[in-house]
Amino acid sequence: MKSKSLLLIFVMIVLFIFANNSYSQEKKGSIKGKVVFEEGNSPIEFANIQIFREGDSSNVTGTLTDRNGEFHLKNIQPGIYEARISFIGYSTEIVKNIKISGSKTDFETGEIKLKERKEITSEIVVEDEAPIMTTEEIGRAHV
Secondary structure (H helix, E strand, C coil), X not given: CHHHHHHHHHHHHHHHHHHHHHHHCCCCXXXXXXXXXXXXXXXXXXXXXXXXXXXXXXXXXXXXCCCXXXXXXXXXXXXXXXXXXXXXXXXXXXXXXXXXXXXXXXXXXXXXXXXXXXXCCCCCCCXXXXXXXXXXXXXXXXX
């Protein structure tokens, strides 16, 4: 009876290890796409790509676009994400519902177009006064 119990415990441990190992080896995925200017469709180099976990909005990873406006993020754990794409002077675009799973490991955003941000501000006046310098101070500066 004792040997059957030990055998049962051994089999359960082996099954637990294999089940846990196969779960942890779930396929990782990738997210790729291209970022362009809305006007002219030319690629945007150095656009910022941030990947957030949908739901809790925790930042998972990020990258910059290359000279062709393309990005490719690898080793993304299975889950649901959103991508935030930004570039200085342009509106931020958000791609939601990016699903990475065992059956669909690669997600392509397609072409993402950023619009120029046009902000109108009121007149800005910068005023300052230069300090008065004496001839004595000028003479010490040249010595």
